[in-house]
Amino acid sequence: MTQPHIVWLRRDLRLADQPAFHAAAALGPVIPVYVLDDETPRHRRMGAASRWWLHHSLEALALELEAAGSRLILRRGKAAEVLATLAQETGAAAIHALRHVEPWWRMAEKELAKALDLRLYDGLYLMPPGSLRTGGGTPYKIFTPFKNALIDAIGEVDVLPAPRLSAPESWPASDKLDDWALLPTTPDWAGGFREAWTPGSAAAHARMEEFKDILAPYRQDRELPSIDGTSRLSPHLHFGEVSPRQLWHAIAGMGGQGPGFFKAELIWRDYAANLVLQFPDYGARSYREGYDEGLWRDPENDQAAAADLAAWQQGRTGYPIVDAGMRQLWHTGWMHNRVRMIAASFLVKHLLIDWRQGEQWFWDTLVDADYPSNATNWQWVSGTGVDSNMFVRIMAPLSQSEKFDAGAYIRQWVPELGKLSDPYVHDPESFRCRPRDYPAPVIGHKEGRERALAAYKAMKG
Template sequence: MATQLAWFRNDLRLADHAALIAAAARGPVAALFVLDDETPGAWRVGAAQRWWLHHSLARLGRSIAEGGGRLILRRGRAGPIVRAVAAELGADVHALLHHEPWAAVQVAEAGAVIPHLGVTLAPPESVLSGTGGRYRIFTPWWKKLLEQMPPPRPRPVPDLRWADVGSIASDDLSQWGLLPTAPDWSGGFSQWQPGEAGAAARLADFARRAARYETARNLPSVEGTSRLSPHLALGEVSPNTAWHVIADAVGETVAEPYLRELGWRDFAANIIDQFPDHGDAPNREAFNRFPFIDDPVGLTAWQHGQTGYPIVDAGMRQLWTTGWMHNRVRMITASFLVKHQLIDWRHGERWFWDCLVDADYGSNAQGWQWVMGSGVDSSPFNRIFAPVGQSAKFDAAAYIRRWVPELAQLPDDAIHAPWEAGVALIRAGVKLGRDYPQPIVNHEAARARALAAWAQVKNA
């Protein structure tokens, strides 16, 4: 039987992997991963996700080695490398279909690739309106997707016979430089367990908490979200698996708020499938004229959690320390950058891309364009999050104390807006401008400025 080459990309698992299952059914299997920073248009994997990728590949490699195989590692332009390895092995190539614009280029350059489904709950092109058109708005798209749900139940690891690839050259993972060198900024990443086993453990943990998801997910001070996003981003668990484990644990009705979030991930794939430049260009033409401010000092203050708004600063410091940020706080911090500071959303998008362990081209672009109001399905620009109001509404006091320890002694009713704390600030021993920054903008003035900028664009 001819050797079959399983080309791994952001699908670093053995279970419920359609390409691997199909390959195993046809012959001995060789496994290949290519770190591609060279295909034109490809977004280079960000620093935080490179840390995750290193550990995920190490764990995948060990799992394959335990079965008698070897994960072939190569670095360079993926298409030609896949083609060359397949020719050397005399192998057919199997791969899951990904939807980033550069993924199609890689497949085209690789030659004859046998495609398989498994990255999304359903292929984006299969969710069509009654007239056969593609959806651009989430709610009707979600209703249509539900007609195909639930997805197929996940399949176990196939019975694998690994091919002898001893003669095939492979890179040493440790030589790829995916891990940070001095200074090592990854100390706070120790909470994560990259890899398929880590994904399974995280999913099992969330299944025990999923019944509380709808009420807890917006509260940054509690463990209310799934924290599965990094594992989904690197494909260490399939969306089908996540769907069925959670639905089985609490029932589809109770699970619906989380299943809807899995749907949002699919919807982002649907959008980039239609608009490949979604990460670089606004979908609404008017935003090409938006009068963004070039403010490197303000951008740095936002990046480093020094805006003077505790909820914003807590989120940005959590991001830097852990490679992850609570979803509600992602919206607050993004809104602050683009509407309070009038800084181009693409600066924020790129910062998130570099700092998030769960960086995903479609979801990241969709999130930023949603906040900006520039996406095909987005929040109106004049929906401007009030950071103090959001912080109080979602009970973020403990979250702020965790990530902005300068303010830890302030009481709950004062910690959201320390510049208004008065005597409480004195009692806490905090001096603004010395121990913690003064607000870099005034909320009401910034809101008025943002609305004036939008009026200028609309009326142009």
């Protein structure tokens, strides 16, 4: 009897261009397994929006495996312990998995490797995290030289087809997906998610083909919230339904500036993983020292700060572009990238609330909540990161809204302002046309800017 090989799945829910599947399939029967592990991540338990996506992504993968003559095994518990038990049950020769950079997964990989033959492969990023080094042999900390090094190193990208899988003589027991209760029920808040998204590898590739049709003007269109100018591939990438190398390969040879700018965003994703590999607690600790001493207002001990945080979370700040973004996030589990920057800057600088409050909110509400990218983006906006925007560079949300033509976007997500035309919809308070059912600004722009600069100056001593 040929010993089976286990493929341990996490954020790599696909068959094509999945090196762990290929390696296992070449050696014998394959047992694909996903372990729902809420113990190893501890404070990084998957957020509610991501759990919704996970349910549907696992459903799609199970169907894909069934069509390939295989099946998906589901188990729940601490991953290292569950996999060790499963290997003993099945007599598995080895466990194959894609290497992850999140600190909790690195810990689980080390624990599992002590007891079993764990074989790790690279496949989540364009290049293996940690493989790019400066001339001095150290990891890159600054994005631009990292980007240039990756472009020089990557060469022509090939992708793996889906492997042919053989089944073991007998299948181990599996949990039922519905028993995991990943979907919201009381209340069912995911109606907007169902309207906006179709998880799964097939849907990811369909979206990739749609995106190629609008890629040429991507440099300009990605900045405009009111049009479909972004890739909307981030949740598919996060859950590994499509690989970054598949995307890189798909747009190879396409002309214009659009492909280059999209490639830069894929490289930023690699860069974020590179930072978390160097600084595992990057999602919980400011890289720059001193920023946590006296700069932030504390919502736990300051009622005004708590009210401001709640207004931001609920999209009730009185700043239309910020509120539209936060409501889009709540309704669909996603927010336009330009608006993410505006909303994040507003929380950190206008409201002087710690970037970690925003990072945690995004972690729970985003379907593309990715630890390296989320941490890197928030630290960039807050000015606390390795390579980041300066704190004293404060976005003006009202002028940003008009600059990037967000009127239709605001009218869609803030119905109280639905009857206002441009330019009034961007700043109804200043034009004295704010509807009664829309809140006044929680703080004036000039007042917020001056408060932030004064707090920064005081922090600097």
